[in-house]
Amino acid sequence: MTLAERAFERLQVWPDLRTAQPSCGAGSALRSVHGEIVHFHSDRDVDLHLTGHAIERFARDLQGSTAIRLVPGSRWVTVHLDCDTDVDLLMSLVSMALKAYQGQQIESAATCNFRRVTVVPRDVPA
Numbered sequence: 001m002t003l004a005e006r007a008f009e010r011l012q013v014w015p016d017l018r019t020a021q022p023s024c025g026a027g028s029a030l031r032s033v034h035g036e037i038v039h040f041h042s043d044r045d046v047d048l049h050l051t052g053h054a055i056e057r058f059a060r061d062l063q064g065s066t067a068i069r070l071v072p073g074s075r076w077v078t079v080h081l082d083c084d085t086d087v088d089l090l091m092s093l094v095s096m097a098l099k100a101y102q103g104q105q106i107e108s109a110a111t112c113n114f115r116r117v118t119v120v121p122r123d124v125p126a
Contacts (some may be wrong), residue, residue, distance in 0.1 A: 002043035003081035007090050011038065016098050024114045030094075034101045038094060039076075039112050047076045047112040048093050051100045065089065069113070076112040 001009075011017055011030055020036065022029035027041040039047040052075055055062065062068045062077060067086040069078040079090045 003084070003087055004040050004043050004046060007046065007081065007087045008040050010087075010091065011094060014094075014098075017094075022112070024112050026114050032098055032101060036112075037097050037101075038090075039114065041114050044081045046079045046081060046090060047114060048079055048090065048097060049076055049112070050093070050097050051075065054096060054100050071113050074111075074113055078113045 008028065008030070012019055016032050017030040017037065018032075020029045020031040022039040023036060024039060027039055029036050029040070030038045035049070037049055041047065055070070055075065055077065059070075062070060067080050067082065067089055069080065071078070077093070079086065079093065081087055081090065
């Protein structure tokens with residue numbers, strides 16, 4: 001089982017999430033009643049929708065993580081799953097996203113980062 005499959009399996013049983021077709025058309029998704037929260041695009045790459053406030057508040061921490069990729073102007077954060085700790089990080093960020101979106105709709109027109117982020121594997125020398 002891949003890390004993304006493991007994360008998906010753990011998240012799909014959360015009571016506030018349900019499976020859905022991703023608006024980008026690639027992979028699978030989980031959504032809340034407020035909109036799409038998580039897109040699983042590959043065995044290792046997951047896009048997570050955060051509020052602008054959450055991204056601003058945690059920008060320094062997000063940028064400092066080797067698992068996170070930010071695209072300027074996007075409210076989607078790409079999480080590259082290389083280890084179990086990255087899955088735990090994703091779980092924490094999904095929880096934060098669910099809390100942040102309580103009582104507000106997620107922008108349906110917002111496109112995720114699929115094909116906008118290139119992740120270079122950590123174990124390949126530069």
